[in-house]
Amino acid sequence: MPTKWQQDQWVRPNLKQYRKLLGLVFFLGVLTILCGVGLMFVAGYLISKTATHPYNILLVYVPVLLTRAFGIGRPVFKYLERINSHNWVLKVTSSLRQRLYVTLESSALFLSERFQSGKLLGFLADDIDHLENFYLRTIFPMVVAYLTGILLLLGLSIVSWPYALIMFGLFSVILLVIPYLSQAIQGATRVRQRTLVQDSYQRLLDATMGISDWMISGRETEFLDQVQKQDQPVARLKRTADRFDWNRDLLVKGLFGLMIVVTIGWAALTLTGNQATANYAAAFTLGIFPLMDSFSMVPQAAEEGPMYEESLQRLNDLSRQVQTPPAATQQLPQPTDFRKLQFADVSFRYNSSEAAIIQHVSFTVPAGQSMAIIGPSGVGKTTLLELLTGSLVPTQGQVWFDQTPAKDLQPVANQWFSVLDQQPFLFNTTIMNNVRIGNEHATDADVKKAIQAVGLADLVATLPNGLETDVSENGTRLSGGQRQRLALARILLQDNPVVVLDEPTVGLDPITEHQLMTTINRVLAGKTMIWVTHHLQGLDHVNQIIFLEHGTLQMQGTPAELYQHNARYRNLYRMDRGDPAL
Incomplete structure (x- = not known):
C-alpha cells in the first residue's frame, strides 16, 4: 500500500x-x-x-x-x-x-x-x-x-x-x-x-x-x-x-x-x-x-x-477532491426569458460537523424588482449571495431561476449576473478599456453612452486625455465614488438581468453615497437588483427587505410595511439615521 x-x-x-x-x-x-x-x-x-x-x-x-x-x-x-x-x-x-x-x-x-x-x-x-x-x-x-x-x-x-x-x-x-x-x-x-x-x-x-x-x-x-x-x-x-x-x-x-x-x-x-x-x-x-x-x-x-x-x-x-463539474445535459434558459428568482426553503452548511449558516430561507423576487438584504456582519448575507449566483449549492432546498437551479447557470454565469461590490478592481489602463471590460464587443459609442449614463461625462471632459486617460493601478487616480461609477458603467455594458450590489457605498461620504445610490437606481431600472447593506437609509426604493440574523429571516416585507408594523425595524431605522431610538 x-x-x-x-x-x-x-x-x-x-x-x-x-x-x-x-x-x-x-x-x-x-x-x-x-x-x-x-x-x-x-x-x-x-x-x-x-x-x-x-x-x-x-x-x-x-x-x-x-x-x-x-x-x-x-x-x-x-x-x-x-x-x-x-x-x-x-x-x-x-x-x-x-x-x-x-x-x-x-x-x-x-x-x-x-x-x-x-x-x-x-x-x-x-x-x-x-x-x-x-x-x-x-x-x-x-x-x-x-x-x-x-x-x-x-x-x-x-x-x-x-x-x-x-x-x-x-x-x-x-x-x-x-x-x-x-x-x-x-x-x-x-x-x-x-x-x-x-x-x-x-x-x-x-x-x-x-x-x-x-x-x-x-x-x-x-x-x-x-x-x-x-x-x-x-x-x-x-x-x-x-x-x-x-x-x-x-x-x-x-x-x-x-x-x-x-x-x-x-x-x-x-x-x-x-x-x-x-x-x-x-x-x-x-x-x-x-x-x-x-x-x-x-x-x-x-x-x-x-x-x-x-x-x-x-x-x-484538495488534489484528491478536485473533480471537473459535469457538463450541463439540458438546454439552459436564455437570460432574456427570466421571470422569477425563488429561494425555496434553503439551508446551507459546509459540512455535517458545522452549524448551518443559512436556515430555511424562503423568498421570491420577480424579474425587474429589487430586494435588500440587511443584518449584522457574519450572519450569512454573503453566503446568501453565493447561493443566489450558484457558487454554492444548498444543503437543503433549492434556489430557482424560473425552473432552473442556480447551480446549473454557473457555466453561463457571466451572462446572468453582474456584481458591484465594495472595491471594484480597475486596471492600470485607460478609462475606455476599463469600461469595455464589461463587454469586449461594445463600440466606442456604447462605452461613451454608458459613461454618460453613470454621470462621469463631466469628469472625462476635464481630463487631459479624455477617455484615453490612464486610471493607474486599481484606479488610484479616481475617488471612491468615481471608481464605483466606472464599475457601474461596466455593468451597463454587460446588460445582465440580475445585478448583485454587495455594499457598494461602504467608505463613501453621505453625499457621495446618496448620489451613487440615486444613479444606481436610475441606470439599473428594470433589472433584478439584490442589495446587501448595513444601512437602512436610501432603501425606500426597493420592493422588499429581508433582515437576516443567525442565518434565519427575522423580518420580511416592503419598507413601508416594516416601518409601520415592525418596532424593531423602526428602531434600527432611526438609529441608522442618528435619531434617538424608540
Missing part, C-alpha cells in the same frame, strides 16, 4: 524534478560548514604551532595558506549556496502556485460547496508559504547537518575510534533524540498555536468589519472583552512554547560544552605525548565551535515539521 509520502503530489514531484540542483545546494552547504570547521581547526593548530616559536616561517606556511583558503572558501561557498538555493526555491514556488491555481480553477464550484472560500484561500496561501519554508527551515538544515555529521564522524574514526564513538553518541542526542522529543512535545503545540492565531484573526476581522453593529447595539465593552479573551490562549501557548525552546537550546549548548570538555580530555590523553601532536589539541577543540550554528537548527526544524505535514495533507486532500 503506498505511503503518504509516495502519494504526495506537491513536494515530492518538485524534489524529484529539481533533484540535481538540490543536490548541488546540499553539497555547497556541507562545504560551507566544513570550511568553517577547517578554518577553526587550522587556526587552532597555527596558534599552537606559532606559540612554540618555530625557527623557520616555512614550518607554518602551509597552515597559513590553508587558513586563507578556508577563510575565502567559506563565504564563497555560502554565496554560491544562497544563489542556487534561492533559484531552487523560486522554481519550486512557481510550480506550487501554478499547481494551486490549476487545482482551484478546475473545480471552483465543487470546492465552494465544501469550504468557505475566504477560509480555504487563506489556509492555502499559508500552506504554500509553509511548503516554501519546508525546504529553507527543515529539509536544508537537517540534511546538511546530517551529511556534515556523517563526514566528520568518518574522519574522526580514522583518527581515533573511541573518540569517534563518543562523538557519535553526542551527535545522535543533538541530531536525533532532541529533535524527536521536540517534535513529539512541541509539534502539536505549534499546530494548535497556528490554528488559534488564524481563528483569532478571522474573528477579529469579522468583528471589526461589523464594528458599527456593535456600536449601534451599545456592546462596545463586550466587543473589547471578546477580542482580549481570544488573545489569552494564544499568549499562553506562546509562553509555553518559548519556555520549552529556551530550555531545549540551553540543553543543546550544554551538550556542546560537554563535547568540548570531552575533546579537551581526549586530546590531553592522546595528543600531548609529543610536541608534534600536542599542536592539534587546540585544533580539534576549536573545530567544534562552527558546528553549533548548523546542528542547533535541527531541533527547531523538527519541531515545525507537523505544521508542514498539516499543510501538505490539506493540499493533497
Whole structure:
C-alpha cells in the first residue's frame, strides 16, 4: 500500500524534478560548514604551532595558506549556496502556485460547496508559504547537518575510534533524540498555536468589519472583552512554547560544552605525548565551535515539521477532491426569458460537523424588482449571495431561476449576473478599456453612452486625455465614488438581468453615497437588483427587505410595511439615521 509520502503530489514531484540542483545546494552547504570547521581547526593548530616559536616561517606556511583558503572558501561557498538555493526555491514556488491555481480553477464550484472560500484561500496561501519554508527551515538544515555529521564522524574514526564513538553518541542526542522529543512535545503545540492565531484573526476581522453593529447595539465593552479573551490562549501557548525552546537550546549548548570538555580530555590523553601532536589539541577543540550554528537548527526544524505535514495533507486532500463539474445535459434558459428568482426553503452548511449558516430561507423576487438584504456582519448575507449566483449549492432546498437551479447557470454565469461590490478592481489602463471590460464587443459609442449614463461625462471632459486617460493601478487616480461609477458603467455594458450590489457605498461620504445610490437606481431600472447593506437609509426604493440574523429571516416585507408594523425595524431605522431610538 503506498505511503503518504509516495502519494504526495506537491513536494515530492518538485524534489524529484529539481533533484540535481538540490543536490548541488546540499553539497555547497556541507562545504560551507566544513570550511568553517577547517578554518577553526587550522587556526587552532597555527596558534599552537606559532606559540612554540618555530625557527623557520616555512614550518607554518602551509597552515597559513590553508587558513586563507578556508577563510575565502567559506563565504564563497555560502554565496554560491544562497544563489542556487534561492533559484531552487523560486522554481519550486512557481510550480506550487501554478499547481494551486490549476487545482482551484478546475473545480471552483465543487470546492465552494465544501469550504468557505475566504477560509480555504487563506489556509492555502499559508500552506504554500509553509511548503516554501519546508525546504529553507527543515529539509536544508537537517540534511546538511546530517551529511556534515556523517563526514566528520568518518574522519574522526580514522583518527581515533573511541573518540569517534563518543562523538557519535553526542551527535545522535543533538541530531536525533532532541529533535524527536521536540517534535513529539512541541509539534502539536505549534499546530494548535497556528490554528488559534488564524481563528483569532478571522474573528477579529469579522468583528471589526461589523464594528458599527456593535456600536449601534451599545456592546462596545463586550466587543473589547471578546477580542482580549481570544488573545489569552494564544499568549499562553506562546509562553509555553518559548519556555520549552529556551530550555531545549540551553540543553543543546550544554551538550556542546560537554563535547568540548570531552575533546579537551581526549586530546590531553592522546595528543600531548609529543610536541608534534600536542599542536592539534587546540585544533580539534576549536573545530567544534562552527558546528553549533548548523546542528542547533535541527531541533527547531523538527519541531515545525507537523505544521508542514498539516499543510501538505490539506493540499493533497484538495488534489484528491478536485473533480471537473459535469457538463450541463439540458438546454439552459436564455437570460432574456427570466421571470422569477425563488429561494425555496434553503439551508446551507459546509459540512455535517458545522452549524448551518443559512436556515430555511424562503423568498421570491420577480424579474425587474429589487430586494435588500440587511443584518449584522457574519450572519450569512454573503453566503446568501453565493447561493443566489450558484457558487454554492444548498444543503437543503433549492434556489430557482424560473425552473432552473442556480447551480446549473454557473457555466453561463457571466451572462446572468453582474456584481458591484465594495472595491471594484480597475486596471492600470485607460478609462475606455476599463469600461469595455464589461463587454469586449461594445463600440466606442456604447462605452461613451454608458459613461454618460453613470454621470462621469463631466469628469472625462476635464481630463487631459479624455477617455484615453490612464486610471493607474486599481484606479488610484479616481475617488471612491468615481471608481464605483466606472464599475457601474461596466455593468451597463454587460446588460445582465440580475445585478448583485454587495455594499457598494461602504467608505463613501453621505453625499457621495446618496448620489451613487440615486444613479444606481436610475441606470439599473428594470433589472433584478439584490442589495446587501448595513444601512437602512436610501432603501425606500426597493420592493422588499429581508433582515437576516443567525442565518434565519427575522423580518420580511416592503419598507413601508416594516416601518409601520415592525418596532424593531423602526428602531434600527432611526438609529441608522442618528435619531434617538424608540
